[in-house]
Amino acid sequence: MxxxxxxxxxxxxxxxxxxxxxxxxxxxxxxxxxxxxxxxSYKPGFGEFMSAIQVHHAKLWFAGINENWALADFEIHEIMENVDAIRKYETDRSESKSIPMIEPALDTVNAAIQKKNIAQFKNSFVLLTNTCNTCHKDVNYSFNDVKIPDSPPFSNQVFKK
Ligand code: HEC
Missing domain, CATH: 1.20.5 (Single alpha-helices involved in coiled-coils or other helix-helix interfaces)
Structure with a gap:
């Protein structure tokens, strides 16, 4: 059975x-x-983050020299967000190892904005711009030469307070 x-x-x-x-x-x-x-899935490239940073860098200058501190505060944080995004999304690019060098310069500009100190803002913006170029040199992109802008990047946005 x-x-x-x-x-x-x-x-x-x-x-x-x-x-x-x-x-x-x-x-x-x-x-x-x-x-x-x-x-x-779509992932922005390094150059796209940099182009965004370029726009915010220019807007930041005109916000700062016009003592429009609320806008300057917004713009510096937009740059910081793009830097964070590079750290997060561009891990396969060797240049990303150099990105932390920009952080102390961003913090210095941010401190000037929080203090609403225009002289400190201008000095720290020079330091920031020099650091952008130091990194470009370090990673062999020195032909992307960044400078303090002469005129506002957009005519359809108000930079004065
Ligand atoms: C890692 C160090 C690094 C730092 C810091 C850095 N960049 Fe760049 N940047 C690069 C690299 C790498 C490229 C080339 C990206 C690519 O592959 O398209 C670039 C490209 C650029 C370009 C050209 C974008 C284009 O496609 O036309 C501009 C403009 C630029 N950066 C502005 C800035 C500014 C402004 C700052 C500072 C606030 C800055 N960068 C800081 C590495 C850096």
Whole structure:
């Protein structure tokens, strides 16, 4: 009587094994398709972050020299956010190792803004701009030569307070 159950157990065992392996196959193909989606998702390039930083750098200058401290505070934080984004998203670029050098200069400008001190703002902005170029030299992009802007970058935004 008991003997008759043995083939049944074997059949059940084999059935559950094949079920398990097809479940694993299904999971693997879901993982593969999710991996593909992650690889294909849009990620801004280093140059795009830098172009954004360039705009905020210029706006920051005109906000600061016009003693528009609320706008200057906004602009310095926009630069800081882009720097953080480079640290987060550009890990595959060797140049990202040099990005922390900008942080003390950003902090100095930020301190001047919080103190609403225009002389300190101007001095620290020179330091900031020099540091941008120091990094560009270090990573062989010295042809991207940044300077203090002569005129406001946009005519459709008010920089004066
Ligand atoms: C890692 C050090 C580093 C620092 C600090 C840095 N940059 Fe850059 N910057 C780069 C690199 C690398 C590129 C080239 C990016 C690329 O591959 O397109 C670049 C490119 C640029 C460009 C050219 C963008 C374009 O596509 O036309 C500008 C403008 C620029 N940076 C402005 C700045 C300003 C302003 C600062 C300072 C507030 C700054 N950068 C600080 C590394 C740096």
């Amino acid at each position: 008991k003997k008759n159950f043995i083939p049944l157990f074997i059949a059940l065992f084999l059935f559950s094994c094949s079920n398990e392996s097809s479940r694993i196959n299904r999971l693997q193909s879901r993982i593969d398709s999710l991996e593909q989606k992650v690889n294909d």
